[in-house]
Amino acid sequence: xxxxxxNELAKLEDExxxxxxxxxxxxxxxxxxxxxxxxxxxxxxxxxGSEIExxxxxxxxxxxxxxARQAPVASDxxxxxxxxxxxxxxxxxxxxxxxxxxxxxxxxxxxxxPKGLKKYFVEMGRLDTEIVGRLIVMLREHDPRxxxxxxxxxxQIDELHVRVFEKVLSxxxxxxxxxxxxxxxxSRFHERFGDxxxxxxxxxxDL
Amino acid sequence: xxxxxxNELAKLEDExxxxxxxxxxxxxxxxxxxxxxxxxxxxxxxxxGSEIExxxxxxxxxxxxxxARQAPVASDxxxxxxxxxxxxxxxxxxxxxxxxxxxxxxxxxxxxxPKGLKKYFVEMGRLDTEIVGRLIVMLREHDPRxxxxxxxxxxQIDELHVRVFEKVLSxxxxxxxxxxxxxxxxSRFHERFGDxxxxxxxxxxDL
Numbered sequence: 001x002x003x004x005x006x007n008e009l010a011k012l013e014d015e016x017x018x019x020x021x022x023x024x025x026x027x028x029x030x031x032x033x034x035x036x037x038x039x040x041x042x043x044x045x046x047x048x049g050s051e052i053e054x055x056x057x058x059x060x061x062x063x064x065x066x067x068a069r070q071a072p073v074a075s076d077x078x079x080x081x082x083x084x085x086x087x088x089x090x091x092x093x094x095x096x097x098x099x100x101x102x103x104x105x106x107x108x109x110x111x112x113x114p115k116g117l118k119k120y121f122v123e124m125g126r127l128d129t130e131i132v133g134r135l136i137v138m139l140r141e142h143d144p145r146x147x148x149x150x151x152x153x154x155x156q157i158d159e160l161h162v163r164v165f166e167k168v169l170s171x172x173x174x175x176x177x178x179x180x181x182x183x184x185x186x187s188r189f190h191e192r193f194g195d196x197x198x199x200x201x202x203x204x205x206d207l
Numbered sequence: 208x209x210x211x212x213x214n215e216l217a218k219l220e221d222e223x224x225x226x227x228x229x230x231x232x233x234x235x236x237x238x239x240x241x242x243x244x245x246x247x248x249x250x251x252x253x254x255x256g257s258e259i260e261x262x263x264x265x266x267x268x269x270x271x272x273x274x275a276r277q278a279p280v281a282s283d284x285x286x287x288x289x290x291x292x293x294x295x296x297x298x299x300x301x302x303x304x305x306x307x308x309x310x311x312x313x314x315x316x317x318x319x320x321p322k323g324l325k326k327y328f329v330e331m332g333r334l335d336t337e338i339v340g341r342l343i344v345m346l347r348e349h350d351p352r353x354x355x356x357x358x359x360x361x362x363q364i365d366e367l368h369v370r371v372f373e374k375v376l377s378x379x380x381x382x383x384x385x386x387x388x389x390x391x392x393x394s395r396f397h398e399r400f401g402d403x404x405x406x407x408x409x410x411x412x413d414l
Contacts, residue, residue: 064288071278081271084288088295169384177376180384184391 005070012066012083015059017139019090022052024132026097027193031125033104034186035113045101052094056087063087075207082203089196093132096193100125103182113186114179117167120160124190127157131197135204144205150198157194161187212277219273219290222266224346226297229259231339233304234400238332240311241393242325244318252308259301263294270294282414289410296403300339303400307332310389320393321386327371331397334364338404342411351412357405364401368394 026048033042063084066072072080113121131153138146164187168180233255240249270291273279279287320328338360345353371394375387 064284067274067288068280068284073275077271077275081274081291084291085295088292165388168388171384177378177387180387181372181375181391184388185395188392188395 005066005072005076008062008066008070009076009079012059012062012080013139015055015062016083016086016090017136019052019055019059019087020132020136020139022048022055023090023093023097024129024136026052026094027100027125027128027132030097030101031122031128033101034125035118035122037104037108037110037113039105039108042101042105045098049094049098053091056091059087060084079207082207086200086203089200093193093196096189096196099189100186103186107178107182110178114183117164117183120164120167121186121190124157124160124187127153127160128190128193128197131157131194135197135200138201138204142204142207147198147201147205150201154194154198157190161191212273212279212283215269215273215277216283216286219266219269219287220346222262222269223290223293223297224343226259226262226266226294227339227343227346229255229262230297230300230304231336231343233259233301234307234332234335234339237304237308238329238335240308241332242320242329244311244315244320246312246315249308249312252305256301256305260298263298266294267291286414289414293407293410296407300400300403303396303403306396307393310393314385314389317385321390324371324374324390327367327374328393328397331364331367331394334360334367335397335400335404338364338401342404342407345408345411349411349414354405354408354412357408361401361405364397368398 026045029041029048030045032038033045063080066080067077070076131150134146134150134153137143138150164183168183233252236248236255237252239245240252270287273287274284277283338357341353341357341360344350345357371390375390
């Protein structure tokens with residue numbers, strides 16, 4: 001029974017890693033679509049979003065089925081509940097990737113990325129992709145020291161978020177209302193993406 | 208055993224209603240603080256946020272404890288897992304109330320609420336408060352028909368969200384960058400608040 005249970009927990013872990021890889025691709029594509037106003041790429045982010053949602057639902061079913069059949073207690077129980085929560089955070093991260101891609105779609109054929117801010121958003125996207133990469137390693141290796149690294153990457157995202165807002169509020173960012181709205185939302189979406197990554201890392205570290 | 212379990216489920220439900228009442232107060236206070244730039248009121252929203260976080264953590268512990276001791280299956284198991292998810296959504300709604308209150312704090316002594324948009328945000332706040340009120344009834348009475356009403360209120364919030372963005376993007380909304388940023392974020396926070404309420408209502412309806 002114990003061995004069966006361990007195999008099932010390993011399956012949950014595999015499913016989380018698969019979801020994380022999809023989220024990594026989604027945020028990378030969303031950043032590129034936002035940068036170049038690439039509508040077709042933005043649409044692949046929407047397709048990937050549906051795929052992630054299905055994968056999260058499947059994982060939730062696996063976890064609930066496991067609770068029902070095995071009735072785990074103590075640390076095993078917490079592990080299954082944690083898997084449910086991590087899947088929910090990944091679903092939110094996928095939503096943020098989709099929101100970023102949608103900014104490109106809504107503003108088309110104009111460029112969604114405001115002039116003078118392109119480099120910040122490209123860097124935020126790179127850090128988002130990096131943070132998911134480290135989460136995948138953490139999910140695989142259960143090394144709590146990775147939490148600190150993930151926290152550092154999130155701090156860098158937060159710094160860029162503050163800088164984008166400073167730029168927008170400075171008045172020197174002389175652009176139209178649409179650019180200000182897009183910059184505000186895109187920056188916020190990247191910041192929240194990073195926050196969710198930290199929240200997942202904390203949950204893994206607490207296991 | 209069954210009776211004990213039913214009592215414990217009823218306790219979970221009571222805890223959810225208590226959390227919902229705190230969230231209702233938080234969004235109502237946050238809307239008022241945002242409207243009048245009332246710093247002291249904004250700070251009570253932060254205090255209430257900590258209270259809600261503690262209540263959500265306590266509920267999560269009750270639910271996990273219940274899973275461990277009673278090992279529920281089938282619909283009872285889904286009910287406990289649903290309670291965990293609802294508590295997580297209420298925690299997010301509390302965060303959105305706090306974000307709205309923080310817009311008032313960050314912009315003080317300026318008014319955070321952009322000129323010409325005050326009525327929209329007051330109405331969004333009223334609808335947010337109304338939507339939580341209906342959620343509380345739904346949690347108590349388990350009447351799935353309330354989902355439709357909650358969906359309607361959310362549609363009204365979404366309409367106001369679109370109107371705020373139209374106003375901001377129209378160019379007739381001749382205000383400074385800070386007002387555009389605040390309007391964009393506040394409107395988004397209200398919209399997300401409503402979305403979480405619908406997501407909770409769907410979960411209750413599915414039970």
